[in-house]
Amino acid sequence: MTLLLNILVDGIAYGMILFMIAVGLSVTMGLMRVVNLAHGGFALLGGTFAHWLGSDLGWPFWLALPLAVLGTVALSMPLERLIYRRVYGFTDLQQVLATIGLTFLMIASVNLWQGSSLLTVPLPEGLKASVDLGFRTLPVHRLVVIAFGAAVVVGLWLLLDRTRFGIRLRAAVDNRGTASAHGINTDRIFMLAFALGAGLAALGGVLGAEILPIDAYYPLRYMVLFLIVVAVGGMGSIPGSLLAALGLGLLETATRYLVPDYATIAFFALVIALLTVRPNGLMGKIA
Amino acid sequence: MKRAFHAAVLAALTLGLPGAALADTIKVGVVAPYSGPFAIYGKQFQEAIETYVAQHGTTAGEHEIEFIYKDVGGPNPDQARSLAQELLIRDQVDYLAGFTFTPNALAIAPLIEQSQTPTVIFNAATSSINRESDFYLRTSYTLWQVSAPLAEWAYDQGMRSVAITVTDYGPGIDAENAFKAAFEAKGGEVVDTIRMPLSTTDFTPFIQRVRDAAPDAVFTFLPGGPPTFTYTKTFNENGLAEAGITFLGTAETEEVNLQGLGDAAIGLTTAYHYSGAHESEANDAFKAKLTELFPDAVANWASVGAYDGTHLIYQMVAAAGSDGPAAVEAALGLEWESPRGPVTMDPETRTVVQNVYIREVERDAETGLLINAEKGVIATVGDLGWDK
Secondary structure, eight states: OHHHHHHHHHHHHHHHHHHHHHHHHIIIIIISOOOOTTHHHHHHHHHHHHHIIIIISOOOHHHHHHHHHHHHHHHHHHHIIIIIHHHTTSOHHHHHHHHHHHHHHHHHHHHHHHOSSOOOOOOOHHHHSEEEOSSSEEEHHHHHHHHHHHHHHHHHHHHHHHSHHHHHHHHHHHOHHHHHHTTOOHHHHHHHHHHHHHHHHHHHHHHGGGTSOOOTTHHHHTHHHHHHHHHHHOTTOHHHHHHHHHHHHHHHHHHHHHOGGGHHHHHHHHHHHHHHHOTTOTTOOOO | OHHHHHHHHHHHHHHHHHHHHTTOEEEEEEEEOOSSTTHHHHHHHHHHHHHHHHHHOSEETTEEEEEEEEEOOSSOHHHHHHHHHHHHHTSOOSEEEEOOSHHHHHHTHHHHHHHTOOEEESSOOOGGGGGSOTTEEESSOOHHHHHHHHHHHHHHTTOOEEEEEEESSHHHHHHHHHHHHHHHHHTOEEEEEEEEOTTOOOOHHHHHHHHHHOOSEEEEEOOTTHHHHHHHHHHHHTTTTTTTOEEEESSTTOHHHHHHHGGGGTTOEEEESOOTTOOSHHHHHHHHHHHHHOTTOOOOHHHHHHHHHHHHHHHHHHHHTTOHHHHHHHHTTOEEEETTEEEEEOTTTOBEEEEEEEEEEEEOTTTOOEEEEEEEEEEEEOOTTTTO
16 A cells, blocks of 8 residues: 555656646647757756756855746757757758757856766755655655646647737747748747747756756756656647656656666557557547 | 889888887876766876876886776777777777676677786776686675675674665676675674666665565665665655664665765665775875866775776786786786785785775865765685685
8 A cells, every 4th residue: 555655655756847848849849830959958958057056156046046047048048949940841860960069068168167077956955855744755846846737737728729929829830931920020929929839848858957956968868758758648739748647657667666676668569559559649649 | 203202102101110019108098988978087197097097107117107098988898899809909008997888798708818917996886797707806895795794794793684786787786686695694684685677767666665674784886876866765754764764775874975865864874995085194195196186086896996907907917018928927916016915916816805894984184075984894805705
């Protein structure tokens, strides 16, 4: 019984971290249809800014977090204007090559700036503590990540389904020419959507840093993890990403408790099985 | 006309060669990662070599010494082999050195056997490497060398039950076997053995399982960097220390990433052959020169392995010049005072015999930095994994 509760608690906490780091990719790759392998790069930039502000300058975490996200957003907009705007028109393979090249540039820049050792983000005392769940303890920061994850789900749903921006974005993605002809400024819509994806990447990078610590090679180390969540969830589906992240988190945690030696094999075997049955993911739209 | 010109050039080159050889420069090829995720090793090696050279000059005996650095990128045996080949054939090196990863070191065994080139391993820590060629000499350590004494020490401290969690790859399994054999030989009980996948990001399930088993201690082996960070954090957050479970490790608290672990690292117990906080004149001199040349450098086991390796090469060059077999002969049994403490090159295993220290992470009162404070010493340990 305790084992089951352990799996449930740890699985959800881990799944929410997966969701937080992958949801930005669901926006750029899923909604905007650009194979954005540089997603982890934006998470790295966010984490590096947070490390710089929190550790080097000694600013409090709750100030460093929003500033790191804003800093990443501010960097992503000119990048979108100068580079990504050209990448949209590429074929899939060219997009892969262009964005992985960008990833290497980001890694090298962070390496030059902060070196290749761990870039930790200092947490406030309140987040470092553990709460007693009766049968065990759970670190507070995991609860905070769960809360942020829930807020992001609701916020994105409202933004994409209930606002004018959401309608325009979906129109621009589905048929850019027609959307343009209706007077929608598609350039601006795309830039904002891209900045949203980059900002979410940075938020996930900083909040997830306790489990997926930031260092210069972060984007390459966890790229497979981001891609799996988006692929299993279904491209462009926010609820799909949430479902996939929680499912994968529970699955990986369960295999680690029950058959630790085979956890990796069991995890990937189940992912392959699922994608064989549902190639477009859990909630993917038919391409 | 053209042919005559070629002949003249050829003659000039041939005549020129013996003259060049008279300068007698002994070349040392260093194979290590200088780019990619493991670039820190190459940096540590090169800084340590340059520190040694700055202290002792560029001559050993009657010979000039020159180092040539080659970037192997990461664990890549094919690349290591072709770089070694290039160094031996094109650059005509007389010694090889470096080697962070076991597969890279193993890949060059046939080459150094054939060319009879003494090869000083600065890091790769699997016992079996040195069995592949008599030309391997190791100035780092082996996993048996530090894990087995730790198990015996733990038993002597009154710990009777231990859970083992190691990362599921070569060195992890070596560490598990060494610890288990030594702990059980003493009469202790290993209650659980978990091999954690290399790709593990969330260690909570393993740590929670250990907590539920409630042993006296948990022995672990993790690759440096992110996994160590997450493991030690999770260890603390899940209250294992409060539950009376002692953390036992080896390289986890190495100096380069130690500050990044933060307060979570305080109290972690490790057994290892080098601590940056080791108090001796040799260590102080080494660290002073290192930080004078490279203000941002932090001395850790990789730097001290390279520093001692360079010392060994200087001794071999002074004794035997470019004669490979004679150089190895001169190195065997050599004793010197290293920044880590006294060491001897074991004539049988060709790995240094050295002290293993029991350390605990503390915050230094003066500098405010985390250090590995030495609490005990197990003197002159050889490579215990040699005949396993």
